[in-house]
Amino acid sequence: MLAKSSTxxxxxxxxxxxxxxxxxxxxxxxxxxxxxxxxSSATVSVITADLERAQIIEKAEQQAASGRGRPRVxxxxxRDCGYLIVVIISSDAVQYxxxxxxxxxxxxxxxxxxxxxxxxxxxxxxxRSALDRIVTRSRLSRDKVLMISISSKGLVDAxxxxxxxxxxxxxEQIDFAAVLREDWPAKIILGNETLLVAAAxxxxxxxxxxxxxxxxxxxxxxxxxxxxxxxxxxxxGHQISAPNFGHMLHLPGGGLCRCGSRGCIEAYAGxxxxxxxxxxxxxxxxxxxxxxxxxxxxxxxxxRQGSRRNILAFRQAGLALGNGLSRVLSLHESMPIAITGxxxxxxxxxxxxxxxxxADSHVVRxxxxxxxxxxxxxxxxxxxxxxxxxxxxxxxxxxKAGVVAPETNDSSAGRSVVxxxxxxx
Numbered sequence: 001m002l003a004k005s006s007t008x009x010x011x012x013x014x015x016x017x018x019x020x021x022x023x024x025x026x027x028x029x030x031x032x033x034x035x036x037x038x039x040s041s042a043t044v045s046v047i048t049a050d051l052e053r054a055q056i057i058e059k060a061e062q063q064a065a066s067g068r069g070r071p072r073v074x075x076x077x078x079r080d081c082g083y084l085i086v087v088i089i090s091s092d093a094v095q096y097x098x099x100x101x102x103x104x105x106x107x108x109x110x111x112x113x114x115x116x117x118x119x120x121x122x123x124x125x126x127x128r129s130a131l132d133r134i135v136t137r138s139r140l141s142r143d144k145v146l147m148i149s150i151s152s153k154g155l156v157d158a159x160x161x162x163x164x165x166x167x168x169x170x171x172e173q174i175d176f177a178a179v180l181r182e183d184w185p186a187k188i189i190l191g192n193e194t195l196l197v198a199a200a201x202x203x204x205x206x207x208x209x210x211x212x213x214x215x216x217x218x219x220x221x222x223x224x225x226x227x228x229x230x231x232x233x234x235x236x237g238h239q240i241s242a243p244n245f246g247h248m249l250h251l252p253g254g255g256l257c258r259c260g261s262r263g264c265i266e267a268y269a270g271x272x273x274x275x276x277x278x279x280x281x282x283x284x285x286x287x288x289x290x291x292x293x294x295x296x297x298x299x300x301x302x303x304r305q306g307s308r309r310n311i312l313a314f315r316q317a318g319l320a321l322g323n324g325l326s327r328v329l330s331l332h333e334s335m336p337i338a339i340t341g342x343x344x345x346x347x348x349x350x351x352x353x354x355x356x357x358x359a360d361s362h363v364v365r366x367x368x369x370x371x372x373x374x375x376x377x378x379x380x381x382x383x384x385x386x387x388x389x390x391x392x393x394x395x396x397x398x399x400k401a402g403v404v405a406p407e408t409n410d411s412s413a414g415r416s417v418v419x420x421x422x423x424x425x
């Protein structure tokens with residue numbers, strides 16, 4: 001019995017390897033799957049047959065470009081195996097996306113989040129309505145949705161989909177599993193937005209550098225300040241974390257932050273902080289929850305035209321960021337830093353302060369200034385991070401649910417996997 005259990009675990013692991021290869025490389029032939037997974041040809045044959053029988057993958061013929069010879073048989077995910085809904089919560093809007101099992105975007109819409117409406121109750125009501133609308137528009141049953149993946153800035157519970165604190169809702173916590181459980185049988189996951197950005201950038205870096213990739217930090221600038229760190233471990237996997245960087249102490253007893261503390265990095269580098277500095281607003285003024293980008297654009301334009309006060313506002317913000325990054329590098333290691341978010345458009349005004357703050361670090365003096373680069377399209381990175389994480393979990397859940405059942409003559413082996421995964425969750 002023990003041997004059988006061990007065999008099943010190995011079979012599950014190998015099945016996940018095959019699905020991961022298809023995720024990373026797209027449709028693949030039998031020999032390519034064997035090359036990428038390092039599994040024998042016989043093992044790949046058994047696994048692909050099982051996955052196809054369970055309606056998880058499908059195969060199609062691809063004719064050679066010359067039109068001659070036997071067509072290649074390529075395996076890929078079945079698009080209708082299950083569906084994913086991605087919910088991205090930002091300061092002023094919420095974006096909803098419907099994605100099929102192959103990772104293709106089927107529908108998307110964005111709803112503005114009114115600034116004069118506060119409280120978790122009204123937000124949750126809007127969330128439920130929007131989730132219902134996105135499946136109705138595509139004529140899907142809720143039971144076909146295997147996962148709802150949600151992201152926000154703020155503090156996220158490590159084990160449950162609970163938003164502990166956020167710049168939008170403050171200390172009003174949201175347990176997304178609890179508020180959606182009654183209507184949605186799907187698995188609910190929650191992620192820190194900047195962590196998802198770091199995950200997406202880490203995958204891009206590894207695709208470019210291969211085994212030479214070691215680590216990377218993603219610094220998100222905007223209404224709030226976030227940091228994600230991705231590091232390659234000894235087994236070739238990625239360890240990803242999102243330290244509470246924006247609320248690290250920059251200056252004891254300093255400016256009032258949205259979190260209620262004083263002297264946080266965000267209280268000097270967030271949009272509301274730059275606005276406060278530019279207009280000489282007292283440091284103990286309660287910060288605005290939302291500052292339109294257009295207002296920061298005006299301050300930036302003035303700074304670029306030589307306004308000393310506004311130049312100083314951005315320089316002080318950059319200095320707070322640089323000092324914080326120097327501490328991060330001292331705790332971890334020197335690594336490239338990608339600047340993302342809506343605040344990346346002010347990189348030229350922030351750079352002097354950032355480099356000055358970094359230069360105070362011993363690790364920078366010893367190893368040199370880390371590579372800094374701007375990655376302007378943060379929304380795309382957040383979405384890619386959602387897909388990478390959620391679809392990988394869905395693959396694993398499907399396999400662990402026992403839908404891959406080789407060496408069986410059970411006529412139910414070809415059934416849809418959706419019900420099995422929901423029961424397993």
